[in-house]
Amino acid sequence: KAGVTQTPRYLIKTRGQQVTLSCSPISGHRSVSWYQQTPGQGLQFLFEYFSETQRNKGNFPGRFSGRQFSNSRSEMNVSTLELGDSALYLCASSLEPLSPLHFGNGTRLTVT
Amino acid sequence: TQLLEQSPQFLSIQEGENLTVYCNSSSVFSSLQWYRQEPGEGPVLLVTVVTGGEVKKLKRLTFQFGDARKDSSLHITAAQPGDTGLYLCAGAHSGYALNFGKGTSLLVTP
Numbered sequence: 001k002a003g004v005t006q007t008p009r010y011l012i013k014t015r016g017q018q019v020t021l022s023c024s025p026i027s028g029h030r031s032v033s034w035y036q037q038t039p040g041q042g043l044q045f046l047f048e049y050f051s052e053t054q055r056n057k058g059n060f061p062g063r064f065s066g067r068q069f070s071n072s073r074s075e076m077n078v079s080t081l082e083l084g085d086s087a088l089y090l091c092a093s094s095l096e097p098l099s100p101l102h103f104g105n106g107t108r109l110t111v112t
Numbered sequence: 113t114q115l116l117e118q119s120p121q122f123l124s125i126q127e128g129e130n131l132t133v134y135c136n137s138s139s140v141f142s143s144l145q146w147y148r149q150e151p152g153e154g155p156v157l158l159v160t161v162v163t164g165g166e167v168k169k170l171k172r173l174t175f176q177f178g179d180a181r182k183d184s185s186l187h188i189t190a191a192q193p194g195d196t197g198l199y200l201c202a203g204a205h206s207g208y209a210l211n212f213g214k215g216t217s218l219l220v221t222p
Contacts (some may be wrong), residue, residue: 004154037197042214043155043200056209090154098204100145103154 002026005105006091012110018079021107025072025093031055032074033101034066037088046089049074050097081111115139116203116213124219128190133216135201136183144177144184146187149198149215191220 005024012021025032033102034046045058049068066076071091088108092101117136119154125131135144144164147155161177161184164180168175174187207218
């Protein structure tokens with residue numbers, strides 16, 4: 001069974017630009033969660049989607065948004081990038097909310 | 113957000129030593145999960161504990177869930193270099209997304 005796939009793996013952007021990250025969950029998983037990981041803050045929760053509906057949202061500004069499609073694939077978008085947005089963005093899928101998470105290997109975003 | 117505190121933050125030991133890492137919270141969780149993350153990869157689930165007082169063993173790793181379901185510990189016996197990584201605990205509570213601690217970074221040297 002294929003794991004969680006995140007694209008792209010690495011991304012370099014300039015302040016003020018926007019970026020879209022993609023996540024393909026494990027087949028059959030309907031719940032997708034996004035986390036931002038930085039050395040100082042650890043894994044911070046961004047969003048959780050289940051059956052195309054946002055179930056939970058973390059404490060991030062409105063520049064961070066996401067969505068889930070009918071095939072459970074998910075995207076997250078960050079607009080007006082800031083230097084502090086540089087981080088590893090991790091996507092995880094699960095059968096349902098609060099089930100154990102299966103993580104992708106992340107997208108490493110660097111904002112210059 | 114229910115805060116999960118992990119300790120120690122960093123741990124450097126030699127092969128063959130035993131160690132324990134802790135995950136504490138003031139909140140009660142319906143379950144608690146432990147993950148290990150290696151550099152350049154996403155976290156990988158090690159175990160889920162559900163019942164207060166539960167003990168689970170995974171080879172040389174022993175996981176315990178506190179009686180009150182507010183804390184957990186991970187004990188590694190005879191650590192090996194392959195155990196090196198970031199150990200993360202995550203608490204599950206109905207209505208909330210999984211909340212992660214900041215992790216314990218473990219380095220095991222030969």
